[in-house]
Amino acid sequence: MYISTAQMYQEVRDLAQTLSRVESKVDSFLDEAKDIRADVQDHEIRLRTLERARWPLPTLGVLAGIVGAATGAAALFLR
Numbered sequence: 001m002y003i004s005t006a007q008m009y010q011e012v013r014d015l016a017q018t019l020s021r022v023e024s025k026v027d028s029f030l031d032e033a034k035d036i037r038a039d040v041q042d043h044e045i046r047l048r049t050l051e052r053a054r055w056p057l058p059t060l061g062v063l064a065g066i067v068g069a070a071t072g073a074a075a076l077f078l079r
């Protein structure tokens with residue numbers, strides 16, 4: 001089987017076009033991955049902020065319980 005120079009040239013051009021399409025798809029995928037990483041980092045920052053803002057609530061609950069117990073004990077013993 002003989003492959004002419006024109007056929008070989010056309011195959012190489014088709015391959016180059018296919019490779020170009022694949023490269024553009026990979027580039028768009030990488031751009032989307034950057035956006036996803038930025039979103040994940042933003043969500044991580046927001047979660048950490050919420051976790052830091054939440055920690056005083058249990059502490060305040062414990063302190064309120066201690067103050068209530070101390071007030072009750074003081075009222076009981078100071079009678």
